[in-house]
Amino acid sequence: MLVLASLVFVGPRRLRETRADIRGRLRETGPVVAVLAGVLAMNSFIRDMSTDLSQLVGVRITSSIHGIEGAFVGQVQTVASPLLTAYFSNVYVYGYAFLMLFPLVAYLTVDDQRPIRELTVAYILNYGIGLVCYLAFIAYGPRNFMPDVVEPLLYTHWPRSQLLTSEINRNTNVFPSLHTSLSVTVALMAYRTRDAYPYWLPVAAFIAGSVAVSTMYLGIHWGTDVVAGLLLAAGSVVAAVRIRQFADRHDGAARDRFGELTDRLR
């Protein structure tokens, strides 16, 4: 899927150019991508550790969330049909993975390396803030809190996916929905880069919307988590752009100073 999408949205010409200049681009983007890789590598480790810590310091908010929205997720599930379940299950697992990875490839291939740096910073912010929230709030998803109203559709439809998701995540990490926030982050970035990739925007927006709905449809997240995810995404993108701009200025100043120094030495 990734290869196909690369050919359709990016086109063979840009891919070839990228291959020629891959070193230069990686040098420019490398540091921030390395930080992201580090965050991801530490993520699982921290999550393991933080569950225990979270039990000590975390605030239990499951019933508060339930107080806010009641059986909303149960209502979402009233439209359930085998076809929809199959669609949302695949979107939740594969669609989401694709949405995360494809822009990294796509943005690496454009000459302007600002989008990929912004995107990577936004990913880092999403994960970082998400992790702090998981530490601070203990909440179980609707499938775990009201099993009489909400079916764990992902797992009844496709039991083995629980093996996969339980490896990555704990069942107390639901507020906010990182699936939603990361997907929406990608969609917002797609909006910012609509000039370079005009066809990517509607596709990204559609998948991101589907992922957000799927988290509720499958009984994994509360509506509240999804709203929090939206806010987190918007905040992360705005902050990422600011940080990138700041870094550029800082970078420019550093380069100027370096130039002065070499001038003087000469």
Place this chain on the structure above:
Amino acid sequence: MSAGRDGVSRRKLLAGAAAVTASASAGCLDRLQALLGWRGGGQTTVRIKTLPADADPYALRLARAIAEWLTAAGIDARIVPTAEDELRRQILVNHEFDLFVGRTPDVPREPDALYSLLHSTGVLAPGWRNPFGYSNAQADDLLQRQRRATGQDRRTVVATLQETVARTQPFSVLGFPETIRAVRTDRFTGWERADLGSLLGYLALEATPGAGPSPRTLRLGTTYQQEVRSLNPLSVRYRDNTMLTDLLYDPLGRALGDDGVEPWLADSWEFERRGEDLRATVRLRPNQLWHDGEPITASDVAFTYEFVADTSGTDEDRFVPVPRYHGQASLVESVRAEDLRTLEFAFTDCSEAVARRAFTVPVLPEHVWQQRRRPATIGGVDVGGEVTEALVTRNVPAVGSGPVAFAEQSANGGLVVRRFDEHFLHRTDGGEFPAWMDGGLPFQRLVMRADVSDGIIVEAAADGTLDAAVSGIGVGTVDRVGDAEKLELLTRPSDSFYVLGYNTRRPPLHNYQFRRVLGRLLDRGYLAEAVFDGYATPAASPLAGTDWVPSELEWDGEHPVLPFLGSDGDVDEEQVRQAWQEAGYRYEKGTLLGR
């Protein structure tokens, strides 16, 4: 200068705020609320703690139904789903709860099992020793008396005890669930003969030609992660039902049929009564070995009983018994090894029938457990240094004397044990056993796989990678067993029941009148149908299903002592108002006032 001071004080303030937040969320607020028993508007508030739906198929659904009934009766009831380890700490160790929904330990339903569950001496103890904090002089007295009474006397005492418990409601029985299992019969048969939660279920199995030549492997699946993670028969668990430890460790006696406890690791025993004193001489089977090749001696047995009574040993200041076997240990006054095979037991004031129960403690090798007397350094159980290594060790690899021995723990959440050929069941000179356990275990290896959900395990059993799903599966997965061609559904009534536990240390739950009204807000018949889908029996007594239940406590379509304040799962407001009033509580405009 002043800026510097400001900085310091702000830091202090922040640190202070962090500490307050941390401790507040760690249960302080919870406790404050409970102490006051009411909040803001004066409404009575309770929190119901239980496992999330992932970890238990019924607990959260029970809690939801209960919360709804309590809300209808004017109480602000909220559910707090909590992970298993944390629940164990909060409910069984620190007693930080109002109400909890859980399952009692899986021990045979007999009157003396109530001793450690309800006797007031267990109020401060960790584990399933009176987690309710129940202290009732009459109940204590009856619990003592049923130990020494015999015949019709004992029946009367046990009947009165059950009535007292039903009237004062330290907990409410929600129902006895049936354990639902999925098995396939192409490799092994005889699954239905005995309980698969204990060793006996596996002794009753027979291999078919389809199981292949030796080495034959039995492949089982469970959803209970603790089963493969820890092999410690003494540890404090929230759910007290591990089957592997029962296969790895042999007790002196086992209940093989309906005749009570019979000699198992013991060859024979003889009771002798001198006045008040009850003594027994126990002979061990000859030439028995531990899994590591060391011989089993009478001093191992004597050590075991002394150890479960106090794992800390000679240290005068500390006293750390094993909560799980407290009932059994409290029957024994002393155990002395006479020679390598002979033991002299002295019992506390009890009858022979009750004393036999003391023989069901798993016998431990002294050379392994002697080193586990030191205080536990990392707190799986948090009671400020009052825990020994023995209670928290994972005990892997386990060295026991049972018919299987530890082989390996695989990385992907599995555990392998092998048939122990030196065991008396597997030797020709082992002696006489009932025909159904002839030949001992019909396999050379047993692989236990733990997975996150019953759906995965049932799927694995359906496609033939597992022979059985042995931990109970939820009613939601039953359909899938029916759909799978090769799978058979096996149900068996469980000895462990679902309970709504009350923390009787806290107001307003300290008042039995209050608990009685709560007990009447439970439509147990509705729960059996709506939550358990018929795979459970509603009951009024923890001994339901045995012949110990007096006719006044028999379930007759309704709780005989505490009938539901409504019908068909719906609470009737007028009945509720009246019940609160009679109990001495103020119920106004649909709210129960705390003061």
